[in-house]
Amino acid sequence: xxxxxxxxxxxxxxxxxxxxxxxxxxxxxxxxxxxxxxxxxxxxxxxxxxxxxxxxxxxxxxxxxxxxxxxxxxxxxx
Amino acid sequence: xxxxxxxxxxxxxxxxxxxxxxxxxxxxxxxxxxxxxxxxxxxxxxxxxxxxxxxxxxxxxxxxxxxxxxxxxxxxxxxxxxxxxxxxxxxxxxxxxxxxxxxxxxxxxxxxxxxxxxxxxxxxxxxxxxxxxxxxxxxxxxxxxxxxxxxxxxxxxxxxxxxxxxxxxxxxxxxxxxxxxxxxxxxxxxxxxxxxxxxxxxxxxxxxxxxxxxxxxxxxxxxxxxxxxxxxxxxxxxxxxxxxxxxxxxxxxxxxxxxxxxxxxxxxxxxxxxxxxxxxxxxxxxxxxxxxxxxxxxxxxxxxxxxxxxxxxxxxxxxxxxxxxxxxxxxxxxxxxxxxxxxxxxxxxxxxxxxxxxxxxxxxxxxxxxxxxxxxxxxxxxxxxxxxxxxxxxxxxxxxxxxxxxxxxxxxxxxxxxxxxxxxxxxxxxxxxx
Numbered sequence: 001x002x003x004x005x006x007x008x009x010x011x012x013x014x015x016x017x018x019x020x021x022x023x024x025x026x027x028x029x030x031x032x033x034x035x036x037x038x039x040x041x042x043x044x045x046x047x048x049x050x051x052x053x054x055x056x057x058x059x060x061x062x063x064x065x066x067x068x069x070x071x072x073x074x075x076x077x078x
Numbered sequence: 079x080x081x082x083x084x085x086x087x088x089x090x091x092x093x094x095x096x097x098x099x100x101x102x103x104x105x106x107x108x109x110x111x112x113x114x115x116x117x118x119x120x121x122x123x124x125x126x127x128x129x130x131x132x133x134x135x136x137x138x139x140x141x142x143x144x145x146x147x148x149x150x151x152x153x154x155x156x157x158x159x160x161x162x163x164x165x166x167x168x169x170x171x172x173x174x175x176x177x178x179x180x181x182x183x184x185x186x187x188x189x190x191x192x193x194x195x196x197x198x199x200x201x202x203x204x205x206x207x208x209x210x211x212x213x214x215x216x217x218x219x220x221x222x223x224x225x226x227x228x229x230x231x232x233x234x235x236x237x238x239x240x241x242x243x244x245x246x247x248x249x250x251x252x253x254x255x256x257x258x259x260x261x262x263x264x265x266x267x268x269x270x271x272x273x274x275x276x277x278x279x280x281x282x283x284x285x286x287x288x289x290x291x292x293x294x295x296x297x298x299x300x301x302x303x304x305x306x307x308x309x310x311x312x313x314x315x316x317x318x319x320x321x322x323x324x325x326x327x328x329x330x331x332x333x334x335x336x337x338x339x340x341x342x343x344x345x346x347x348x349x350x351x352x353x354x355x356x357x358x359x360x361x362x363x364x365x366x367x368x369x370x371x372x373x374x375x376x377x378x379x380x381x382x383x384x385x386x387x388x389x390x391x392x393x394x395x396x397x398x399x400x401x402x403x404x405x406x407x408x409x410x411x412x413x414x415x416x417x418x419x420x421x422x423x424x425x426x427x428x429x430x431x432x433x434x435x436x437x438x439x440x441x442x443x444x445x446x447x448x449x450x451x452x453x454x455x456x457x458x459x460x461x462x463x464x465x466x467x468x469x470x471x472x473x474x475x476x477x478x479x480x481x482x483x484x485x486x487x488x489x490x491x492x493x494x495x496x497x498x499x500x501x502x503x504x505x506x507x508x509x510x511x512x
Contacts, residue, residue, distance in 0.1 A: 002507040003241045003251075010489055011237050015230055017344060017485045018478075021337065022226035028336060029219045032329045 090145035094157050102155075105395050106141040113138030113390065116292070125292045126450055128379075129386040133288065136161075136390020144395075149185060150178050153396075161391045162188040164281050188391055191384050197280075199273060201385050202266035203354040208378020209266075209448050209480075210358020211370060215330050215337075217474035220322045224428055224436065225444075225471070229478035231424025232444030235261025235417030236486055239409050244508070247405045251504055252276055255490040257406060260287045261413035262483030263294065263447040265385070270351055274491045281392050282403045286410040288389045291447055298418055298442050298454045305422045306438050310429065312463035313437040315471070331363040341481070345488030347495070352484055414445075421445045421475075436471070443472035446479025 086093040095103050113134040120130030140161050148156045152165060163182045166189075167175030183189050195201040218225050236258045243254035252275040259271045260283070268287040272280045302311070325333075338356035342349040361369050397403065425441020439459050443451045452472035459466050493500045 002504070003244055006504060007237055007240050010486070010493075011233070013489060014233065014482065014485045018226050018230050018482050019223075021340070021481055021485075022222040022478075024337070024340060025219060025222035025333070028333050029222070029323060029325070032325070032332060033323065 091142050094144045094146065098155070098157070102395050102399065105399055106144070109141040109393060109395065109398060110138045113141070113393070119296070120292070124296045126295045128382055129288060129389075130292045132383055132386035133292070133390035133393075136387045137393040138390075140391045140394045150182060159394070160186055162186045162192045162388070164192065164392055164397070166193075188388055192388055195384070196269070196388065197273065199266075199270050199350060201381055201388075202269040203350055204377055204381035205385060206266045206351055206354040207358040207361075207373055208381060210355040210360075211362045211374040211378065212449065213355075213359055213362070213477055214473065215334055215359055215363075215477065216325050217470050218477050219325055219330070219333065221471060221474055222478075224432075225474040225478040226482070228421060228424040228428060228441050228444035228475045229446070229482040230444075231427065231441065232417050232421030232446070232475075232479055233262065233482050233486055234420025234423075235413035235415065236483075237261075238416050239413040242412070243405075243409050247409065249405075250276075251501065251508070252494040252496070253279055255494050256283055257409045258413055259483070259487055259490065260290065260410040261417040262479070262486060263291060263414060263417060263445045263451070264480055264483045265291055265447075266351060267480075267483050267487050270348070271487045271490060274347070275494055279402065279406070281397055282400060282406050283410075285389055285392050285397060286403070286406045288386070290410050290414050291450070294414060294418075294445070294447055295450050295454060298445075298451065299458050301415070301418050302422060302439055302442055302454075302458050305419065306426070308462055310426075310434075310438050311459060312466065313429070313434060314463055314466040315437055315468060316435060327363040327365060331360050334359040334363065341484065345485065345492070347491045348484050348488035351487075355480065355484075417445050418442060421451075437466060437468045440468050440472045440475055443475040444479050446476055446483055448476045448480060449473060451479075452476045 095106060098106070113136070116125065116130045116134030116137065118134075119125045120127040120134060140159055143159050143161070144157050145159065146156055147158045147160070150163065150166065152163070163186055166178050166182050170178065179193060183193060191201075195204075239261055240254050240258040243249040243257050244251060247254075249257065256268075256272040256276040256279060260268055262268070265288055269280075269284050272283040276283065334356045338352060338360075341352045341356075345352070358373055361373050364370070421441040421444040422438065423441065424444055425436070425438035428436045428441070429438040437459060439455045442458075443455045445451050452469060452475070455472040456467070456469045459468050492498070494504075495501070
């Protein structure tokens with residue numbers, strides 16, 4: 001009986017925590033939409049191959065610096 | 079000296095087979111055949127190939143490659159292999175244990191994998207990280223209550239087997255908890271719980287758990303067909319009245335981070351596993367492709383390969399003939415079976431309260447075993463109604479199954495770990511009754 005009581009109370013606690021998580025998920029799902037968080041699509045640095053974070057080490061960095069400067073100037077004049 | 083006389087020394091695999099007790103020799107041959115069958119069934123798609131192929135080959139080979147070799151003097155028969163020594167250091171003083179471990183690390187080729195990644199749960203965490211990188215938390219966010227309800231039903235095996243193991247098989251509460259958690263059908267979680275609560279049973283419990291998790295892929299379809307009539311299995315779930323909210327990866331990552339923090343706050347003892355799972359999910363949603371590729375590819379597959387391989391190697395004759403293994407085999411099977419039944423009952427319950435809008439077969443996915451049970455659910459449904467798609471909801475249930483197992487494992491580990499005052503009270507209460 002001790003063990004049955006123990007496992008039943010353990011199960012009840014687990015159910016309570018599980019529903020707390022489910023409730024949290026439901027609330028977070030709604031709440032997060034209020035912030036209107038946009039997907040970040042950072043403009044990749046010119047010269048970066050698709051799917052990579054940085055241009056390769058062998059890239060011509062003078063050319064890249066010029067391209068960035070042009071891109072900045074274009075975005076500020078818009 | 080003729081060549082014939084040195085044959086026994088050269089072909090020691092055969093010599094040891096002939097010199098063993100009949101029980102040992104027959105078990106070795108049986109395990110070689112079993113390993114071969116597991117590989118075959120894995121390749122055929124009846125069992126989960128990713129674990130079964132390396133595990134089967136490991137099991138078959140380790141039982142063939144026995145030789146007269148016992149550098150630590152821990153095998154009465156003097157027979158061992160060059161693969162690994164799971165019992166190294168058991169029952170000797172700490173300094174000797176350390177010396178033995180260092181010695182065997184330089185001899186057995188899989189010993190570094192076992193000693194440095196199994197006993198500290200690293201391999202379980204790596205597998206969980208990889209699994210996390212395959213999970214889309216958006217499936218849970220779409221229907222959190224339904225998924226969680228099914229997952230709670232699917233923990234029935236853990237609930238039922240725990241008292242059975244104590245009352246009928248005389249296991250200590252912490253050992254019973256480690257066995258019962260097999261019903262949660264989460265390999266890494268079983269490794270973790272067994273290691274925290276019952277280190278001496280860690281090897282047999284892990285072997286039993288992974289054997290059955292591989293079998294779940296082949297066995298659960300029959301359970302579904304027995305419990306759910308064809309009419310219900312063919313239910314085509316209608317699209318929701320209003321289209322489900324779409325979440326971008328930034329939002330999913332924030333949700334994953336919040337969940338990870340809340341669960342770690344509630345259950346610090348299971349935090350390494352919880353963190354690994356949510357790290358995988360966060361990496362998936364982070365947008366850093368090289369990291370995504372690393373975790374969902376090389377990390378996951380390398381960890382799974384070595385996990386399967388090491389578990390196969392652990393299935394040697396000494397482990398299998400351990401008298402504690404038979405009750406473990408029985409209780410592990412019972413635990414997974416009852417969890418499957420519980421999950422299906424959960425599916426039927428949800429089907430009933432939604433007025434038949436949810437296909438009850440998704441209930442099996444609550445058992446967890448990501449993503450096997452979700453694939454099983456879709457496979458069974460497709461046989462009866464090829465136009466019915468249940469995979470998204472099934473994956474949601476699978477993810478919730480991982481969360482509920484983590485919760486139960488965390489509670490078990492917190493209450494029943496060796497130095498817990500609750501364990502002493504429970505043992506005293508049990509002692510008074512017995």
